[in-house]
Amino acid sequence: MAAERKSDPHDVFAWIDDSTRRRDRAGLTRRIQVRGPRPNVIDFGGNDYLGLTRHPDVVRAVADASLTWGAGSTGSRLATGTTEVHAELERELAEFSGAEAALVFSSGYLANLGAVTVLARPGTLIASDAxxxxxxxxxxRLSGADVADVEHADPQALERVLAAREQQRAVAVTESVFSVDGDLVDLGAVLDVCRRHGAGLLVDDAHGFGVIGAKGEGAVAAAGLAGHPDVVTTITLSKSLGAQGGAVIGPRRVIDHVMNMARSFLFDTGLAPASAAGALAALRVLRAEPDRPARTRAVAVALAERLAAAGLPVTEAQAAVVSVRGPSAAQTAQWAQDCLDDGLKVACFRPPSVPDRFSRIRLTSRADLTEAEIDRAIDVVVKHSPW
Structure with a gap:
């Protein structure tokens, strides 16, 4: 880096060019793919698990809220950014989840930031799934807490970390369904460990809410943890509910504390009323059509079984996510591109999103997919496989 500065001391961002070249050589450069109206492309790459993004009731609710409230919320949630729609959405999310209260954020990312930074602070131990x-x-990183990585989905490893801690306060943090491979954590076992060691539990249920459970109430509720005083849940409104935003759900005293202390809530413009209305309408469709989660899970199982039968290294389908490992980052990226060129959109994961040697394509199921679309997806993925 010193040599770069010496060659042109006025080019303060010269180091970016070198970083870009290294990224290009490793086949890790990303490009934004602009999505247009492509009726011939089947989408197996998004997170619209229940097929609600274009549901007539959802689209109509978004349009009506835009006409009523305008394009944005106009301010932070504690200023002018909370409408009747936000309040109603929070009430119904809490009720559906079996919790005391919910707080809506403008994204799932900000909901996670808010929950973590409020529940943990310097002197707290965060026991985090790897x-x-x-x-x-x-x-x-923002919380200033001490962090211990815990072996993935291993309650015994969590037990060892919590038993050895020196900090007075501790919180275990895990996803319920992991976004890359779609594997489901034994949340009951995790909570048992937390209770033995006086630790709280924060669960990111982004990929479980709307998919797991008899009615799609989420992995936390399905594990019997709904309403538990030691459990806090985060979700997104942009996956199963097909809209935008995120939420923290849990005991009322925790939610009130998050509302008062989370900087990602206090200093952020509130979720647009139209997005809140879309999420609320989607939640009501889910409650009226409780068979959608089962259909989503059935599609995922069919995808996994048929890809495995074709000889591909595929993960078990436990929710809506099915991943197929690729030989290398470059080959996996090309595999995804070949599928897109052939009319199938799949997601591609490669470093730094996943560790080295763990690149994969990911297919996500939807409740509204047809048998013909599933058949086509299998054919295209197998046809272009680099294995």
Whole structure:
């Protein structure tokens, strides 16, 4: 870096060019893909698990709220950014989840930041699953808490970490369904460990809410943890509910504390009323059509079983996510591009989103997918496989 500065002392960002070249050589450069109206592309790459983004009731609610409230919320939630729609959404999210209260944020990322930074502070130990999402990890850094990585989905490893801690306060943090491979954590076992050691539990249920449980009430409720005084849950409104935003759900005293202390809530413009209305309408569709989560899970199982039968290294389908490992980052990226060129959109994960040698494509199921679309997806993925 010193040599770069010496060659042109006025080019303060010269180091970016070198970083870009290294990224290009490793095949890790990302490009924004602008999505247009492509009727011939089948989407297996998004997170609209219940197929509600374009549901007529949801779209109509978004349009009506825009006409009533305008394009934005006009201010932070504690200033002018809370409408009747926000309050109603929070009431119904809490009721559906079996919790005392909920607080809506403008994104799931900010909900995680808010929850972590309020529940943990300097002198607190965060026992974090090694595969947790970046939004949680960024929250740890902002909190100033001590962090111990815990082996993935291993309650016994969590037990060892909590038993050896020196800090008075501790909180275990885990996702319920992990976003890359779609594996489901035994939340009951995790809570048992937390209770033995006086630790709180924060669960990111972004990929479980709307998919897991008899009615899609989420992995936390399905594990029997709904309303537990030691459990706090975060969700997104942009996956199963097909809208935008996030929420923290849990005991009322915790939610009130988050509302008063979370900087990502206090100093952020509130979620647009239209997005809140869309999420509320989607939640009501889910309650009226409780078979949607089961359909989503059935599609995922069909995808996993058929891809495995074709000889591909595929994960078990426990929710809505099915991942297929690729040989290398470059080959995996090309695999995803070949699928898109052939009319199938899949997600691609490569470093730094996943560790080295763990690149994969990810297919996500939806409740509204047809048998013909599933057949087409299987054919395209197998056809372009680099294995």
């Amino acid at each position: 595969f947790n999402h970046a939004s949680l990890i960024d929250g740890y």
